[in-house]
Amino acid sequence: MITALVLLLVAVATEARTRQPIAMELAITISCVGIVGACAALNFCPAHAESASTLLVIDPLARVFKAVVLGLGLLAVLLPPARREIAQPGEFHALVLFALTGLLLTVGTQHLLFLFVALELASLSLYLLAGFSRSAKAAEAALKYFLFGGVSAAFFLFGLSLIYGFCHALTLSAIAAALSAGPLPPFAAVGLLMVIVGLGFKLAAAPFHYWAPDVYQGAPATSVALIAAASKAVGAVVLVRLLLTGFGEAAGSAAWGLMQPGWSLWLGVLAAVSMVFGNVLALAQTSVRRLLAYSAVANTGYLLVALSANGHCAAGAALFYVVVYGLATFGALAVTAAVERERGDDSLGAFAGLVHRSPLQAVALLIFLTSLAGVPPLAGFAGKFIMFGAAMAESTTHGTPGLTWLVGLAAVMSAISLYYYLMVLKQAFVREATEVAPVGLSTSHRLALLIPAVLLVALGLFPALLLSPLTQALLATLR
Amino acid sequence: MTPAWTLISAFAGALLVLLLPARSAGMARVIALLASITGALAAAAACLAKLQQPDAPAWSFDRPWIPELGIQFHLAANGLSLSLLLLTGLVAIAGVLFSWNVTLRPRAFFAFFMTIIGGVYGVFLSRDAFLLFVFYEIVILPKYMLIAIWGSTNREYGAMKLTMYSIGSSALILIGLVVAYAAAGGTSFDLDYLASVKYAPALQFWAFPILFLGFGVLAGMWPFHTWAPTGHVAAPTAASMLLAGVVMKLGAYGALCVAMPLFPQGFLEWRLVIAGLAVVGIIYGALTALTQKDLKFVIGYSSVSHMGFILLGLATATHWGLRGGMLQMISHGIVAGLLFGIAGRVVYERTHTRDLAALGAFDLWRTLPGAAFAFTLATAASMGLPGFSGFVAEISVGIGVWKSDPWLIGPVAVGIIITGAFSLRAMHRAFFPVRDATAPAAAMLPPLTWPEISAIALLISASVAIGVYPMPWVTLIDDGLNSPLFHSILALP
Numbered sequence: 014m015i016t017a018l019v020l021l022l023v024a025v026a027t028e029a030r031t032r033q034p035i036a037m038e039l040a041i042t043i044s045c046v047g048i049v050g051a052c053a054a055l056n057f058c059p060a061h062a063e064s065a066s067t068l069l070v071i072d073p074l075a076r077v078f079k080a081v082v083l084g085l086g087l088l089a090v091l092l093p094p095a096r097r098e099i100a101q102p103g104e105f106h107a108l109v110l111f112a113l114t115g116l117l118l119t120v121g122t123q124h125l126l127f128l129f130v131a132l133e134l135a136s137l138s139l140y141l142l143a144g145f146s147r148s149a150k151a152a153e154a155a156l157k158y159f160l161f162g163g164v165s166a167a168f169f170l171f172g173l174s175l176i177y178g179f180c181h182a183l184t185l186s187a188i189a190a191a192l193s194a195g196p197l198p199p200f201a202a203v204g205l206l207m208v209i210v211g212l213g214f215k216l217a218a219a220p221f222h223y224w225a226p227d228v229y230q231g232a233p234a235t236s237v238a239l240i241a242a243a244s245k246a247v248g249a250v251v252l253v254r255l256l257l258t259g260f261g262e263a264a265g266s267a268a269w270g271l272m273q274p275g276w277s278l279w280l281g282v283l284a285a286v287s288m289v290f291g292n293v294l295a296l297a298q299t300s301v302r303r304l305l306a307y308s309a310v311a312n313t314g315y316l317l318v319a320l321s322a323n324g325h326c327a328a329g330a331a332l333f334y335v336v337v338y339g340l341a342t343f344g345a346l347a348v349t350a351a352v353e354r355e356r357g358d359d360s361l362g363a364f365a366g367l368v369h370r371s372p373l374q375a376v377a378l379l380i381f382l383t384s385l386a387g388v389p390p391l392a393g394f395a396g397k398f399i400m401f402g403a404a405m406a407e408s409t410t411h412g413t414p415g416l417t418w419l420v421g422l423a424a425v426m427s428a429i430s431l432y433y434y435l436m437v438l439k440q441a442f443v444r445e446a447t448e449v450a451p452v453g454l455s456t457s458h459r460l461a462l463l464i465p466a467v468l469l470v471a472l473g474l475f476p477a478l479l480l481s482p483l484t485q486a487l488l489a490t491l492r
Numbered sequence: 493m494t495p496a497w498t499l500i501s502a503f504a505g506a507l508l509v510l511l512l513p514a515r516s517a518g519m520a521r522v523i524a525l526l527a528s529i530t531g532a533l534a535a536a537a538a539c540l541a542k543l544q545q546p547d548a549p550a551w552s553f554d555r556p557w558i559p560e561l562g563i564q565f566h567l568a569a570n571g572l573s574l575s576l577l578l579l580t581g582l583v584a585i586a587g588v589l590f591s592w593n594v595t596l597r598p599r600a601f602f603a604f605f606m607t608i609i610g611g612v613y614g615v616f617l618s619r620d621a622f623l624l625f626v627f628y629e630i631v632i633l634p635k636y637m638l639i640a641i642w643g644s645t646n647r648e649y650g651a652m653k654l655t656m657y658s659i660g661s662s663a664l665i666l667i668g669l670v671v672a673y674a675a676a677g678g679t680s681f682d683l684d685y686l687a688s689v690k691y692a693p694a695l696q697f698w699a700f701p702i703l704f705l706g707f708g709v710l711a712g713m714w715p716f717h718t719w720a721p722t723g724h725v726a727a728p729t730a731a732s733m734l735l736a737g738v739v740m741k742l743g744a745y746g747a748l749c750v751a752m753p754l755f756p757q758g759f760l761e762w763r764l765v766i767a768g769l770a771v772v773g774i775i776y777g778a779l780t781a782l783t784q785k786d787l788k789f790v791i792g793y794s795s796v797s798h799m800g801f802i803l804l805g806l807a808t809a810t811h812w813g814l815r816g817g818m819l820q821m822i823s824h825g826i827v828a829g830l831l832f833g834i835a836g837r838v839v840y841e842r843t844h845t846r847d848l849a850a851l852g853a854f855d856l857w858r859t860l861p862g863a864a865f866a867f868t869l870a871t872a873a874s875m876g877l878p879g880f881s882g883f884v885a886e887i888s889v890g891i892g893v894w895k896s897d898p899w900l901i902g903p904v905a906v907g908i909i910i911t912g913a914f915s916l917r918a919m920h921r922a923f924f925p926v927r928d929a930t931a932p933a934a935a936m937l938p939p940l941t942w943p944e945i946s947a948i949a950l951l952i953s954a955s956v957a958i959g960v961y962p963m964p965w966v967t968l969i970d971d972g973l974n975s976p977l978f979h980s981i982l983a984l985p
Contacts, residue, residue: 326560388629390626402622413694414674421667425663439652443641
């Protein structure tokens, strides 16, 4: 674990020391080496370890998600930023590695204060990455992201201080022990609510999603890929860890007719709002990046549906889904970046006749968007079905599933989402292109399309390949 | 040959077609034809084996798939599935033959076509709710692409409307299935297990309509049928044949073999509502077909009317009614495929119009006698004249209705009469127009090609075979209906 960090930091240092704008390829190569090295180091670290101060823990869940974060980070690095966008590739990639380091630390801690520090390390790097390209839009994106992110960090920290004030503990296990004594004190509940609000910003849950469309549209593709995939996966892990380990006693219930205040109910409401907001607003978008941003809001909603069931199986399914979602949305962004580079914008019309210009991109786009829409045999479908099935099963009392209202809403909203994904696919496959010059892609960009596409098909056909390790890791971690 | 070969041949065909190099795109249709024939032969062999040894243990394939949720990769076939597999095989062959002249992106066309066929086979074979749902949804995207790329009249609108109705109906089905799964303890998605659980009556009362409506939308149940005529008209010929011939049957099959066995008490509560909607669908579809100007719209609305008979048969909750509903599925699959094939391919390719009045000017009975002959037979089958499959099906449904709700037989008879009226009107106007003797004679049209003739011959002989000797089909269907799935529904004799 430490080795992983050291390797990453060495890579960072190498890049930062190179004063002159170094070649893009070199920067990408160094970053890749750093990430692969970190993966290798991960392989050698023990399955269970806690450092003396319990700041850092290595448990199965952390191991799995460190691998996931590194994988998604590797993909993001493979996606080459446009040369004219990024003047200093060395510094850009150094920041990418900093962000990854922050995310790695975030999944491997159950100490609340350290969690905050790690999360802010990641966030600060991501703010800079969002505004790296020096265009007006990127500046707007970075400013919005920073302002919203700053406010959310304040909420998060204030919530933590309230929790500390009433539980006198900062590690999750100690908090759980403190809470098991009696009912949740009201101020600690407020604190928990504020922490959830803070994480809601990170996850782009409505109504805390206002930064997402502008960031998705204005920031460089690599930065968006990190924000959309790796950072979201980490947000989900933090939420699962926090709620299931620390606040299992304060769940309440979101079941129809049996509702009780608690995080389960809050997440249920957030989920419903996110799904409706995200899907309805996505219908009206003409910029594909903005469309993907609203789809991100909607997908956070599906995720929260599973988490609000307050069960281990549903949480495992949610973690499966967040990985699969990350792959699909990353791929969709990668195709959008390629189209944008060629046509100059990311409007729906720019995708017209993509199947004639570049069959690879078109087929990859088909896989990514249909996976997001939840059409079999792709992993997005399996993920949604498993989440909804598990959420229903774990919310069943007296033979009646309590979350039918939420899962029903999710199923209907997911059906609606097919409409806007099809709007993009219609351009790519049905409409004719104005020009049919074939498009070339760099090798690393090709890889950035092929790897997630293959993974999505494989995980769609055999979801147990990822679901079983995730569920086992979750059970072993939460016990 | 096990029934699994239907599934394997279809998906392997789709994959092979995609892998063809661009310069040998002409091979696509040959591969698709071979794959369809393999599938149909596998289905026929399985049906024959079942008829010869009715008591032999049923074929089944069961492997763990997603153990965390108790999902199995479970395929099996009873008589109901086998008969529908054979229907799918026949329609698939005819569909490929009627698409013999597709030159626009043929590889993609046949790949999507074979994917739909594979998905349909898969639904009929699945015994696990998750697996069934996977196959059920696999067909959605190919349907959209077939209509939006290769379609005609208002194709993008028709494709989107049909797709949104399909995905909306799947959302309802998803809700219904996970409710059943959760209420049964959240341990298994096996359909036989889910059907064996006794759910609380209150749960059945609200969960059944969700699940049934999901399947009913795809079966063209009034008033959720509007996607069907629009989509069928916009679709290319082969897709219209598939949609009307087999994809709508997925809805009916799901209603019969999933929704009703899962929530039998809910079904008995809602039975009369379904019957009422079905009868309205029969009459409304027939009346609308009577006023259409476009030949394909006539056939599209006639499908709504004919699908009403299937739902009515199911709603009787009698053995005769269920059997009639199944026979009507098979009969309508063949006849709708035939009608769409003749109207969309044989006639339209030569005249470039489907308008009934404009077709009259071509004097088709003289200039294209083969098509006129075939369409006359198809119309007879569609009207349910004795000797064709439609008669056997409608009489069985009628007996079922008589046993359960005799007062419904009146409106049904009215529906049958209007069906005769619109069928004869369309046939008369399009193929046997009354012409002014002084008008110049229309030029002869190119005669039927061999793929067209073989497809027409295949479907007509299938319809006549069922009409003249329905016993094998009845035996197969009864085998399925005698399974424990339907015990609690068939309370009435």
